[in-house]
Amino acid sequence: MKNIEFRTATSAQGGLVVMGGVPGVAAGSRVQLRDHAGRLRSGLVIRTADDAVLVEVFEGTDELDLERTWVRFLDEPFKLPLSRDILGRVFNGAGLPRDGRPPIISADRRDVNGEPLNPAARAYPREFIQTGISAIDGMNSLTRGQKLPIFSGGGLPHNRVAAQIVRQAKLLGEEAAEFVIVFAAFGASHADARFFQESFEESGVLNKVVMFLNLADEPVIERLLTPRAALTAAEYLAFDLDYHVLVVMTDMTAYAEALREVAVLRGDVPARKGYPGYLYSDLAELYERAGRIKNRRGSITMIPVLSMPSDDITHPIPDLTGYITEGQIVLGRELANQGVYPPVTVLPSLSRLMKDGVGKNFTREDHPHVASQLFASYAKALEVRGLAAIIGAEELSDADRRTLEFADAFERRFIGQGEDEDRSIHETLSLAWDLLSMLPPETLIRVSEDELAKYHKGTA
Amino acid sequence: MGKILEINGPLVKLELPQTVIGEQVRVGRMGLVGEVIGRDGDTALAQLYEDTAGLRPGEVAEGLGWPLSVELGPGLLGAIFDGVQRPLQAVWEQSGDRIARGVAVPSLPRNKAWHFVPDAALHAGSTLAGGTVLGTVQETESILHRILTPPQIHGELLELAPEGDYTLEETIGRAKLADGRIEKLQLFHRWPVRTARPFKQRDHAVAPLITGQRILDTFYPLLKGGKAAIPGPFGAGKTMLQQQIARWCNAEIVIYVGCGERGNELTDVLEFMPELTDPHTGRPLMERTLLVANTSNMPVVAREASIYVGITLAEYFRDQGYDVVMVADSTSRWAEALREVAGRLGQMPVEEGYPAYLGSRLAAFYERAGRVETFAGDHGSVTLIGAVSPPGGDFSEPVTSHTKEIIQTFWALSKELADARHYPAVDWLESFSGYVSSAAKWWAQEVDPNWENARAEALDLLAASEELQRIVNLVGVEALSSEQRWTLEAAGLIKEGLLQQAATDEVDSFASPEKQYALLAALLEIYRQGMKLVKLGAPARRLIQMPLLAQARRWKSQHNSEDLAALKAKIAAIPNAFEPLFEEYAVTPSTLREATP
Incomplete structure (x- = not known):
């Protein structure tokens, strides 16, 4: 069947082509279309019956006609050729080179959809990854094999934060050389793509990066394939070649919008805000490819970046993402406007796996308690700040004034740091104790009395 | 033998005359399994539990003759099953890290022998009814597995095997039914998951389920045999709270259904539970725990089934006289799976795309909870705790609001409390419990009258x-x-x-x-x-x-x-x-x- 070209298109609109009278086409099979100008397009079979086969065309149906469109069914799913040579290369969303170098030739070609990992085969993420950013390491720690998205908004420096994490991420004390990066951008602007490329170049990691780019002016349907191709490469690097892979995907909002666009064309029933009901499952198919596997050395740690439409965390995209991922790092406009970088809004930020990756055998014994205390004290301080805004700072008690000073110092010194400042976890923790020492010890009930005696500078 | 006519995502149109709705089908060369959900003339519509990529029109399809059923017998405890009761540990050993399609592994191990002790009161000629205890197997040190007569069997016991080691395949007895047919008895039997298992009668729930969590036990108690919901936006600590309940509650059996949730959560339970001891018996917690996992990246149709698989397993242990807690995380994902299939069937959506029968399906599911008197005369209970994941934390959305009308105990999680790291983030103003006066009797008697x-x-x-x-x-x-x-x-x-x-x-x-x-x-x-x-x-x-x-x-x-x-x-x-x-x-x-x- 692979070698036969059919010219039986019966309808074409909005990226979908219906082929009549092609029996026995496999669901999910890849399709090659040749249009009247001889240009090749690719597509996927999304519904198949003997009398009608529905094909989704990645490059869209513009300038297609029914009479001069030839279609070949390739009889296999979308596959990505894989070899060690993918490191240092740049591909498009469909896995073809876009760096002017020859395509990857390999007998090892894998279905980009992957197969679900057996939960019994997973190993639980435990090792602490130091990002050098205090707001993350100290309070929302990343562990190897975790998926921790950055929730951001238009105009916020999420790309700079993601690039800083990529530059600085390391495991405490070992295996720095085995770290590689898979970077996928979909719907990204040319400027963003260049920013990352230059950032990788400057830090000298370019030969350890695989990039998959689908830019804002490129086919929308290809956007659905881009993260899948990237994750297939990541799985190969992690579980075949034993690398620790850090996957950065940006921007998930563009991905979900592409999904919505295609769903509307297919006529799927919309759920919230026009997004299809399967948005959750679809996002999960991507996010759940992060992790570790028993008896395998490599791992996939994932940092998806998404911009929240109108900074709304309850929008379906951040909302469903938050249910699947293991926490989120939320960037906030208020801090950014005050010039705090990275503007991590710590209260809605969370790392679900932190509890198992920090503390005694991983970072330092007091780490979980310090983190919990910082959260509690800062939450309290924000209440006082809200009050001060109403009744005026003069009316506050001395204790409240100290709390306010703590909040300011916490934002400027702990959350705020340089874009090239790489803080060790010990620096982060001792900074935390400097700040907590601004508060009276009896108000610090999340840390133990022993820890207070040891680290609180007011009790020494 | 039928054949495939059309493939549309997980839905497959088959030429399969005379099939019954609900019947299991095996489809295509890969042998993918699914169930029939509709008939139209000689064609049948089936939803498959596995990904349909690669399937072609024209390939074979066959009806298997039974509805989606689970195997009930020794070997359940400590295991992890997928949404259609495939044993994931065994599947891993057989097909590797990724779940290959079409793998057929029996749910319960066939080669393992169990030490069966027949019930002393039974002898040839005894009357057998569904639910009669034939004997026992000490499955784990803390749990004695009672071997039950399958519910549909009523008749006379012809013979029962003596004490000894038997595998599941071996016959341990024979019964003569009222109509003269002879049925063999084994250590296990099958039961269709969408049918509630029968019992003698419903009982009042009397004792509170002690979870060791102060905000729950002291303020918003749940009874053994009760129904509870934990709604909460993401990051509010829903999973953590459920795991705490699974860890510490004073039920004898805990069934944790991960329905459309993260794979790592199941891994956490699998790695963590064996290290913990049951505060009530001092035995490893895994001995009383059973997991059903359809993680969010596993096929969506099996997600819909996983909840029913879980509750059927719970009812089976209830029928042995145990207090069972089933935690379903999350019923929202189950509802979404329902919505997805309904959408593909072209059914008219009502609220937020959900089909009109969402409320009645939810209610029927929660009704399978309860404390009952079993046919053997014991008392057992199924306590149902369903997590709800309201989009955007909005409790007025369809799944939360329907659930709220059905359950008695509502543990509302709050984003504000979680953001301030007040855990468990159970909101003391939004939550409620309809069991306070019943629980008060127990507390007055056991702890303090005040x-x-x-x-x-x-x-x-x-x-x-x-x-x-x-x-x-x-x-x-x-x-x-x-x-x-x-x-x-x-x-x-x-x-x-x-x-x-x-x-x-x-x-x-x-x-x-x-x-x-x-x-x-x-x-x-x-x-x-x-x-x-x-x-x-x-x-x-x-x-x-x-x-x-x-x-x-x-x-x-x-x-x-x-x-x-x-x-x-x-x-x-x-x-x-x-x-x-x-x-x-x-x-x-x-x-x-x-x-x-």
């Missing part, structure tokens, strides 16, 4: 403080009277010293009912003592500076449930801490200092 009053007093205090907090937010704390400031402080003490509970803290993670009540009574005692002083004219400022308040906030993590004597000594000493102030402000300290009852 439980119901103390609980009400603490809740009043919390509600009052919420009002006061609103005033403070407008005009500042200075505008409050001393009495009001003390109320606010005491409510803070209850929140931090009682409601907050650290799951990761070894001591604090579990609190026995006695400890829960001791802490509650102690904090209320502080409140009352202080209130008396305020009424005598002491300024609240003085009271708030007392070191006792900071100390009392730490008691929960300083004394574990086995060692309450030291805690009680501290509690008895509460009046002493107030003594200097009483001497300062009271005219006749000796009469006023008496501890309040």
Whole structure:
């Protein structure tokens, strides 16, 4: 069947082509279309019956006609050729080179959809990854094999934060050389793509990066394939070649919008805000490819970046993402406007796996308690700040004034740091104790009395 | 033998005459399994539990002759199954890290022999009815597996095997049915998951389910055999709370259904549970636990089935006379799976794309909870705890609002509390329990007769403080009277010293009912003592500076449930801490200092 070209298109609109009278086409099979100008397009079979086969065309149906469109069914799913040579290369969303170098030739070609990992085969993420950013390491720690998205908004420096994490991420004390990066951008602007490329170049990691780019002016349907191709490469690097892979995907909002666009064309029933009901499952198919596997050395740690439409965390995209991922790092406009970088809004930020990756055998014994205390004290301080805004700072008690000073110092010194400042976890923790020492010890009930005696500078 | 006509995502149109709706089908060369959900003339519509990529029109399809069923017998405990009861551990050994399609592995191990002890009262000629206990197998050290007669069998026992080791395939007995047919009996039987297992009659739920979590047990109790929901936006600690319940609750069997949730959560349970011991029996927790996992990246149709697989397993252990807790995380994903299939079938959506039958399906599912008298004359219960994941944390969305009408205990999680790292983030104003008066009887009998009053007093205090907090937010704390400031402080003490509970803290993670009540009574005692002083004219400022308040906030993590004597000594000493102030402000300290009852 692979070698036969059919010219039986019966309808074409909005990226979908219906082929009549092609029996026995496999669901999910890849399709090659040749249009009247001889240009090749690719597509996927999304519904198949003997009398009608529905094909989704990645490059869209513009300038297609029914009479001069030839279609070949390739009889296999979308596959990505894989070899060690993918490191240092740049591909498009469909896995073809876009760096002017020859395509990857390999007998090892894998279905980009992957197969679900057996939960019994997973190993639980435990090792602490130091990002050098205090707001993350100290309070929302990343562990190897975790998926921790950055929730951001238009105009916020999420790309700079993601690039800083990529530059600085390391495991405490070992295996720095085995770290590689898979970077996928979909719907990204040319400027963003260049920013990352230059950032990788400057830090000298370019030969350890695989990039998959689908830019804002490129086919929308290809956007659905881009993260899948990237994750297939990541799985190969992690579980075949034993690398620790850090996957950065940006921007998930563009991905979900592409999904919505295609769903509307297919006529799927919309759920919230026009997004299809399967948005959750679809996002999960991507996010759940992060992790570790028993008896395998490599791992996939994932940092998806998404911009929240109108900074709304309850929008379906951040909302469903938050249910699947293991926490989120939320960037906030208020801090950014005050010039705090990275503007991590710590209260809605969370790392679900932190509890198992920090503390005694991983970072330092007091780490979980310090983190919990910082959260509690800062939450309290924000209440006082809200009050001060109403009744005026003069009316506050001395204790409240100290709390306010703590909040300011916490934002400027702990959350705020340089874009090239790489803080060790010990620096982060001792900074935390400097700040907590601004508060009276009896108000610090999340840390133990022993820890207070040891680290609180007011009790020494 | 039929054939495939059309493939559309997980839905497949088949030419399969005479099939019955609900029948299992095996489809295509890969042998993918699914179930028939509709008939139209000679064509049938089936939904497949596995990804359909690669399937072609024209390939074969066959009906298997039975509905989706589970295998019930020894070998269930400690295992992890997928949404259609495939044993994931065995699948891993057979097909590797990724779940290959079309793998057929029996749910229960066939080669393992179990030591069967026949029931002494049974002999040839005994009358058998569905649910009669044929004998027992000591499956784990803490759980005695009672081998039940399948519910549909009624007749006469012809023979029963003597004590000995038998595999599941071996016959352990034969029964003659009323119509003369002879059925063989094995250590296991099958039961269709969408049909509730029968029992003799429903019973009143009487005893509370003790979870060791203070906000749940003390404030919003759930009974064994009850129905509860945990709704919460993401990041509010839903999973953590459910895991705490699975870990510490005093049920005999815990079934955890991960329905459309993260794979790592199941891994966490699998890795963590074996290291923990059951606080009630001292045995490893995994011995009483069973997992059903359809993680969010596994096929969506099996997600819909996974909830029914879980509840059927729960009913089976209930029928053996056990108290079972089933935690379903999350029913929203189940509802979404329903919505997805309904959408593909072109059914008319009502709210947010959900089909019109969402409410009735949810209600029917929760009705499978309850405490019953089994056919064998025992009492067993299924307690159902369903997590709900409302989009955007909006409790007015269809799944949450339908669920709220069905359940009796509602543990509402709050994003605000979670953001302030107040865990468990159960909102004390939004939550409710319809079981308080039943639970009160138990607490009065087992712990303290004053439980119901103390609980009400603490809740009043919390509600009052919420009002006061609103005033403070407008005009500042200075505008409050001393009495009001003390109320606010005491409510803070209850929140931090009682409601907050650290799951990761070894001591604090579990609190026995006695400890829960001791802490509650102690904090209320502080409140009352202080209130008396305020009424005598002491300024609240003085009271708030007392070191006792900071100390009392730490008691929960300083004394574990086995060692309450030291805690009680501290509690008895509460009046002493107030003594200097009483001497300062009271005219006749000796009469006023008496501890309040």
